[in-house]
Amino acid sequence: MNRPNPKGRTRPILLVALGGNALIRKGQSGTVEEQFENLAVPISRIARLSKEFRIIITHGNGPQVGHLLLQQECCGEIPRLPLEILVAQTQGQIGYMIESTLDNELTRLEEEHQQLIVTVLTYVLVDENDPGFSTPTKPIGPVLGEDCVVANLAYPAVKTARGVRRVVASPRPVTIIEKREIKRLISMGFIVIACGGGGIPVVRHGRAFHGVDAVIDKDLASAKLAEEVGADILIIATDVEGVALAYGEPGERFLRRIGTEEGKRYLREGHFAPGSMGPKVEAALQFIESGGRRALICSIDSIQRALDGNAGTEIVRG
Ligand code: ADP
Ligand code: MG
Numbered sequence: 122m123n124r125p126n127p128k129g130r131t132r133p134i135l136l137v138a139l140g141g142n143a144l145i146r147k148g149q150s151g152t153v154e155e156q157f158e159n160l161a162v163p164i165s166r167i168a169r170l171s172k173e174f175r176i177i178i179t180h181g182n183g184p185q186v187g188h189l190l191l192q193q194e195c196c197g198e199i200p201r202l203p204l205e206i207l208v209a210q211t212q213g214q215i216g217y218m219i220e221s222t223l224d225n226e227l228t229r230l231e232e233e234h235q236q237l238i239v240t241v242l243t244y245v246l247v248d249e250n251d252p253g254f255s256t257p258t259k260p261i262g263p264v265l266g267e268d269c270v271v272a273n274l275a276y277p278a279v280k281t282a283r284g285v286r287r288v289v290a291s292p293r294p295v296t297i298i299e300k301r302e303i304k305r306l307i308s309m310g311f312i313v314i315a316c317g318g319g320g321i322p323v324v325r326h327g328r329a330f331h332g333v334d335a336v337i338d339k340d341l342a343s344a345k346l347a348e349e350v351g352a353d354i355l356i357i358a359t360d361v362e363g364v365a366l367a368y369g370e371p372g373e374r375f376l377r378r379i380g381t382e383e384g385k386r387y388l389r390e391g392h393f394a395p396g397s398m399g400p401k402v403e404a405a406l407q408f409i410e411s412g413g414r415r416a417l418i419c420s421i422d423s424i425q426r427a428l429d430g431n432a433g434t435e436i437v438r439g
Contacts (some may be wrong), residue, residue: 134358135352139179139219139308139316139421141185141254144181149151156353157218159187159421163358168230180314180317181318183336184354187260189211190263209227209321212240212318213240216240220314248292259288265425281396316342320342338404347408355404364379368392388402
């Protein structure tokens with residue numbers, strides 16, 4: 122039951138990846154009110170786009186999963202939960218915020234036909250021999266004081282591009298376990314929220330899955346999901362206007378278009394920080410090379426303008 126668009130064609134599939142850092146902006150402490158407020162603009166754009174596209178929303182969880190980790194470290198009396206459980210919790214909390222905001226916005230917009238929305242708890246398979254397990258690279262949680270650098274924690278605090286933060290293992294996504302369910306839901310006309318926080322990381326032992334202590338990069342997981350469900354367009358929405366060369370330096374220059382070969386060269390040359398812009402560019406390249414039509418990296422408030430070609434960075438074939 123693909124709901125045809127007004128011209129009678131099946132609507133293309135648009136996957137929007139919302140940055141966890143864009144939901145808690147620089148300088149904010151990350152209250153629920155702030156997160157709902159930060160969601161208002163991107164969700165109102167996505168609601169409008171749902172008339173033209175079949176929508177999948179994925180989201181990051183870097184700040185939020187780090188907050189949960191700190192909260193439980195503050196309490197010695199209750200058993201600690203492993204990271205995989207904290208990732209599952211963030212799929213619930215952020216999924217709820219996105220779903221309820223979108224539901225309200227669609228109710229406001231729709232005349233007679235309310236679109237259906239569902240948040241899917243998503244596992245993502247990783248390889249237990251992934252080198253990501255031996256070197257933690259993924260920053261989570263708030264920026265800590267300069268004196269907080271500690272190497273001998275379960276999750277060390279190290280200097281990152283933003284400041285001192287906890288870092289955790291971040292293996293690469295191999296496949297999205299619920300891809301068939303998500304594809305089916307999309308074809309039935311649901312707006313699907315999935316792959317939150319990069320997905321709950323699992324390894325396979327025989328026929329069973331087991332959770333592992335890691336946080337998968339949500340951009341790489343989103344590109345994998347986009348590829349596996351045959352999405353047409355991938356939009357990575359974050360807290361900067363696009364991809365820059367010499368980012369944060371005097372010669373900083375934002376790029377409007379990057380060819381795939383050029384993008385690979387910039388990646389090799391180290392223009393994009395690992396754990397932040399690096400995986401976004403890599404995800405966009407991977408999506409275009411796997412046959413995706415368009416890949417855009419833009420600010421969370423300029424999704425529509427980026428689609429119109431007036432904002433953000435587009436990664437193009439060639
Ligand atoms: P998200 O939660 O949206 O995934 P990230 O913090 O992971 O956000 O990635 C976005 C950040 O990438 C920006 O806030 C910026 O500080 C950083 N960044 C690193 N290198 C670059 C670059 N070359 N161009 C633009 N932003 C960059
Ligand atoms: Mg990120």
